[in-house]
Amino acid sequence: METNYCIPFFTILIQLMSTVNSQLNCPATDPAINxxxxxxxxxxxxxxxxxxLNSSSDVSYIAASxxxxxxxxxxxxxxIIYTDPPEIINQKLNLVNGIIFTGGRTKKGPYFEVVKGIFEKVLEKNDAGEHFPLLAICLGFELITMIISKDNNILEEFSASHQASTVQFVENIKLEGTVFGRFPPALLExxxxxxxxxxxxxxxxxxxxxxxxxxLCSFFRILTTSVDKENKVYVSSMQAQRYPVTALQWHPEKAVFEWGSSQIPHTEDAIQVTQNVANYFVSEARKSPNKPAxxxxxxNLIYNYSPSxxxxxxxxxxxxxxxxxxPTLSSL
Incomplete structure (x- = not known):
C-alpha cells in the first residue's frame, strides 16, 4: 500500500499559515488620504x-503617454475635452482630484481661454480649502506663465527642440515639499x-x-534651469509658493512611453525620474478630499475611449x- 506523505505536510503548512495570518495586524488606512x-x-x-489621423478642424487629442x-x-x-460646453467642463472638474496641462503648440483662441478658466478654477478650489494640484508640462508651463504674468508676449525664444538635457538646481533651494523632494539624492545628482x-x-x-x-516672481519659485543648444539659460522647473502647482518645461512622460525621437532618454535613471514625478503628483492628488459617486x-473615465x-x-x-x-458619454 502506497503512503502519501504530502497530505500531513500540507495540513501542517495550512495550519501554520492560518496561525500567522491571524496574528497579522494590518494598519488601518489613513482616512485623510484619498x-x-x-x-x-x-x-x-x-x-x-x-x-x-483626423483632419477635422474641431478634433482634439490627448497623447496616451x-x-x-x-x-x-x-x-x-x-x-477634460476643451471643446465641451463650459458647464460640462466645470462638472468634470468636480469629479477629479488634480489637473494636467499637456504639451502642445496652441497659445491662443478658445483653447487658451479654456486653459485660463481651468487654471482660475484650480486656484479657486485651493483658496476654498480643497487641495487640488496642477501639473503643467511644456506648453502648459508656457500658458500659465502667460496667464499669471498677464502678458501674452512674455515668452522668449529658445532652441530646445528635440533635446535631452540636464537640469541645474537653484543654489540653496529647499526641495522638501516640491516635485523633487522625495527623489533619491543620487538621482538628483x-x-x-x-x-x-x-x-x-x-x-x-x-x-x-x-x-x-x-x-510671476511672487507666484513661483524657480527650482531648476537648463541650457538650450545655443547655451541660453531658461527656467526648466518651478513650483508655486502658495499652491500645489508645479510647472515643468521638460517632458517627464516621454522617457517611458514615447519612442518617436532618438533624443528621448530611455535609461534606467531617466525612467526613475518619470516614476518619481508621477509618484509626487499623484500623491498630491491623494490629498484631495473629493470623492464623487x-x-x-x-x-467619464478615459476607459470609455480607445487610443489610436x-x-x-x-x-x-x-x-x-x-x-x-x-453628444457626451457623460451622464453628468
Missing part, C-alpha cells in the same frame, strides 16, 4: 499627427550631469525674465486619444 485619485487631463487642438503617466502614479484619468530629461520647446522664460515680472466617474496608433503614421506620439464634439 486612495482612489482621478486626474483630469485637458485635450489639445488637433489630432497629434498633423491631420493624418500623459494618461499612462498618471496611471503609473496610481491614478485614473478623466479627459545625476540629473545635473546626465541628460535625463527631454526638452522639446521653442519658447520659455529666462530666470531674469521671470524675476522681472512681479506677478462611482457611477459619475465610470461614465499615431506612431505608425509618423505622428508626434505613439498613441493618442481623439475627441470630436458630439
Amino acid at each position: 486612495y482612489r485619485p482621478v486626474i483630469g487631463i485637458v485635450s489639445h487642438p488637433g489630432d497629434g499627427a498633423s491631420g493624418r 500623459y494618461v499612462k503617466f498618471a496611471e503609473m502614479g496610481g491614478a485614473r484619468v478623466i479627459p 545625476k540629473m545635473t550631469t546626465h541628460c535625463l530629461v527631454m526638452q522639446n520647446h521653442r519658447f520659455g522664460i529666462s530666470p531674469e525674465g521671470l524675476q522681472a515680472n512681479k506677478d 462611482t457611477n459619475k466617474l465610470l461614465d 496608433y499615431a506612431g505608425k503614421v509618423r505622428g508626434s506620439f505613439e498613441e493618442v486619444y481623439l475627441f470630436t464634439p458630439r
Whole structure:
C-alpha cells in the first residue's frame, strides 16, 4: 500500500499559515488620504499627427503617454475635452482630484481661454480649502506663465527642440515639499550631469525674465534651469509658493512611453525620474478630499475611449486619444 506523505505536510503548512495570518495586524488606512485619485487631463487642438489621423478642424487629442503617466502614479484619468460646453467642463472638474496641462503648440483662441478658466478654477478650489494640484508640462508651463504674468508676449525664444538635457538646481533651494523632494539624492545628482530629461520647446522664460515680472516672481519659485543648444539659460522647473502647482518645461512622460525621437532618454535613471514625478503628483492628488459617486466617474473615465496608433503614421506620439464634439458619454 502506497503512503502519501504530502497530505500531513500540507495540513501542517495550512495550519501554520492560518496561525500567522491571524496574528497579522494590518494598519488601518489613513482616512485623510484619498486612495482612489482621478486626474483630469485637458485635450489639445488637433489630432497629434498633423491631420493624418483626423483632419477635422474641431478634433482634439490627448497623447496616451500623459494618461499612462498618471496611471503609473496610481491614478485614473478623466479627459477634460476643451471643446465641451463650459458647464460640462466645470462638472468634470468636480469629479477629479488634480489637473494636467499637456504639451502642445496652441497659445491662443478658445483653447487658451479654456486653459485660463481651468487654471482660475484650480486656484479657486485651493483658496476654498480643497487641495487640488496642477501639473503643467511644456506648453502648459508656457500658458500659465502667460496667464499669471498677464502678458501674452512674455515668452522668449529658445532652441530646445528635440533635446535631452540636464537640469541645474537653484543654489540653496529647499526641495522638501516640491516635485523633487522625495527623489533619491543620487538621482538628483545625476540629473545635473546626465541628460535625463527631454526638452522639446521653442519658447520659455529666462530666470531674469521671470524675476522681472512681479506677478510671476511672487507666484513661483524657480527650482531648476537648463541650457538650450545655443547655451541660453531658461527656467526648466518651478513650483508655486502658495499652491500645489508645479510647472515643468521638460517632458517627464516621454522617457517611458514615447519612442518617436532618438533624443528621448530611455535609461534606467531617466525612467526613475518619470516614476518619481508621477509618484509626487499623484500623491498630491491623494490629498484631495473629493470623492464623487462611482457611477459619475465610470461614465467619464478615459476607459470609455480607445487610443489610436499615431506612431505608425509618423505622428508626434505613439498613441493618442481623439475627441470630436458630439453628444457626451457623460451622464453628468
